[in-house]
Amino acid sequence: MARGALAFEMSVLVHDPFVPVERVRALGALPVELDRLYAESDFISTHTPLTASTRGMIGREQFAAMKDGVRLVNAARGGIIDEDDLLEAVRAGKVAGAALDVFTAEPPGQHPLFEEERIIVTPHLAGSTVEAQQRIAIDIAEQVLDVLGGRPPRYPVNAPLVAPETLEMVGPYLAVSELLGTVATQLLSGQLTTIDLGFFGEIAEHDVTPLKAFAIRGLLGPISEQNVNLVNASSIANSRGWAITERLHSSHEEFHNLIELRVGSSDSEITISGTASHSRPSIVRVNDLDIDLVPEAGGYLLVCENEDRPGMIGQLGTLLGGHDINISAMRVGRSSPRGRALMVLMLDDEPAAASLDAIAAGEGIASVRLVRL
Incomplete structure (x- = not known):
């Protein structure tokens, strides 16, 4: 679309918070x-x-x-x-x-x-036109040539072989990687600029490619309909201009194995750490605040930055109760007594926009984000 408009000498403005501004500019468009x-x-x-x-x-x-x-x-x-x-x-x-x-x-x-x-x-019905059918035939031929030339196919339906010993070790942490990506995407605001993955413990001694693929899958899940798997994850990330750095550490001071995802944007940076607890993915830290939470698939997380002072938990619970929203679990992390704090609530019901606005307007609340799992 951008290339077509530019061919008519139009000025093209683009808004896509999940594509680096450099890639937008490379197309000749202006990110806004x-x-x-x-x-x-x-x-x-x-x-x-x-x-x-x-x-x-x-x-x-x-x-x-x-x-x-x-x-x-x-x-x-x-x-x-x-x-x-x-x-x-x-x-x-x-x-x-x-x-x-x-x-x-x-x-x-x-x-x-x-x-x-x-x-x-x-x-x-564009897929049923003569032109679309011709394009499909060309795509098939091009992908056959890619595979024969030693390049990965763009739309594979199968995953590559992962060594059994690697799968045994990293298998429980695939869901952790995906969870961290899913949460990070929804907590971040602004134009995405950097993605950094840290692996700690025994998992760092194995091939972390599957873990990276599931992190990409999590990052894209809330914002895209693309099917991400082990074969196409890197290709999809590259097509979006994502440069993902990796850090490998043989140990961690607190956890046997840990995955840390740090995502930066033009407005902010979010760091989320997680591990597997009894084979279930858990979030153990958000930025520098300890949060020990095992989210439930299909539920919701309400993430509130607030002042740590008496009455904050009761204030939030009363407000949610007034909107008939049930809390299934809650965790609080804080920097120091009466300092900066983070409340993470697991909800059974999705709050309406009016409910979120009411929470954000509450005294002592700095920010409110809803995460859909």
Whole structure:
């Protein structure tokens, strides 16, 4: 899309917090924050998967921030753009036109969007066109040539052989790596810049490639629909411009085996450490604060930075109870008595945006993040 727009001498603005700004600039585009993209763009095209954080990301508030006469294209996933708000913006003249290839409900059935002449709708059938079938045939041929030339295939369905002794040692820690990546991605804000993996203990004496692959899988899980495995993990990371450094240490002062993931961005840095506890992945430290937590798959983590003073735990528990949100477990880490603290709560229910706003507005709360597992 960027290359095509540049060919027409358009100025291209890009917002993707998970691609380094250097890679965006290398394409000839300008990396910007969403506010600027909305305010300056004449045409806006979406290219994001549908996740909890991208569902409804373009609605009434975003339309109000856009130029009058803006045009939108969504051929990514239905639900990214609020269809009712889009129709309202088109009828009000704020949006001059829109092209939709995907819909919140598919098949969409009858919808008022179809009756608006300034909105073009098409079925999501690009893979069935003559051109797409030709592209598929070319992809297959190119991957055969890659394999015959000793290069890894881009879309493998099988994983390479891992030595039994390696799998026996690192196997319980694959889920740890994936968990750390999943949590780090959702706690980080700003443009991703650095990824560093540290391996401590006996696991560092074995091939850590599987652990690295599962960390990449965790980092991408909340933000992408790509299927990451042992074969394509490095290729996918490279395609995003991710340079991942590794550190190997034969021992750790506290844990027999430990994995440490440090992720940096233009705004912040997050370091999460984990290990396997009774063959279950656990988080033992967030930044420099000790947190001993065994998260449950499918649940939610509420991560709050706050002042360490009397009443904080009760304040948060009362607020969540008032919103009918059940707490299954809680851990608190602190730098010193009445200093900086971190509360991590395991929740059975997903808090609504209004609940998170109410928590963030509480006295003594510095920040609030929700992690979906």
